[in-house]
Amino acid sequence: MAATLRTIKAEPLTREGFESFGDVIEAVASHQESMNSTRFERFQDLANVDVGATDGGRPALSIARCRIATRFPHDVTMLERHALGSQAFVPLSDFRFIVVVAPSGSLDSNSEIAAFISNGRQGVNYHKGTWHMPMVALEADQEFLIVDRAGAGVNCEEQILDEPLRVEI
């Protein structure tokens, strides 16, 4: 009989729950101010974007478009992290997505891996060094704006998990 996979359930994404891994990018009252003679509300400075500017890094804007939808439960086999900079994903339309993260530092069978599901309007910014599942999307053609680091240096590290982790939503 096959062993049962370790399984975790994605919890609602909140700033408090996610704060040790990164920022939740959302329009929250605590960051609110007006802009352009009150034509706009501006929710200011929502993420700690760290592109390692003193280390040859610069901020880059990219668009990622999903080609293949991912169904859940989904078995995560690998996490990655960016040692040189943060990485933000902001959905370019209203859709929910799943993030799976583990604290920076060594990744082993004792790492506390967590999963979150966004509310459709939220983005995330992984702090430098936070382990995370490579992005997947629930539907094809969904698009994210990515804000991360460009520049010289090896910024991506991948690690295969000792055993797959099943993530439910």
Add this chain to the structure above:
Amino acid sequence: MAATLRTIKAEPLTREGFESFGDVIEAVASHQESMNSTRFERFQDLANVDVGATDGGRPALSIARCRIATRFPHDVTMLERHALGSQAFVPLSDFRFIVVVAPSGSLDSNSEIAAFISNGRQGVNYHKGTWHMPMVALEADQEFLIVDRAGAGVNCEEQILDEPLRVEI
């Protein structure tokens, strides 16, 4: 009889037409690569984000939500520019918006002011110093992600036009 206002018509936003003012942020084949084992297409490094890192600047992510729709024709009375950094606006859903820009340098009655209308999927990144109309939106509740400079220093300069400029779409 009232004098007729100088009037310009917003032209379709293209990378070529906008290049002296900034970047058009859109998923174009020339910037395409795959990501995450081909689950995604990634359109890489679409804008020259300049936050004046050597001058105490850092990148900031903000959300702007329109409170008051602007109807066109619209009479532009003032342009602004950011001397210390670029500023990007990326729509967080599919909608068209209008930008009005003038070349960096002194702004006077000889300045060649141009207007563009986006195609619904495009964002813009104003280069450092490009004069631009403060953002307006065609409908209330439309939201943009802003990527610009945070940090010390006076980064915003406004100038009233000698006479209003009427912008048609």
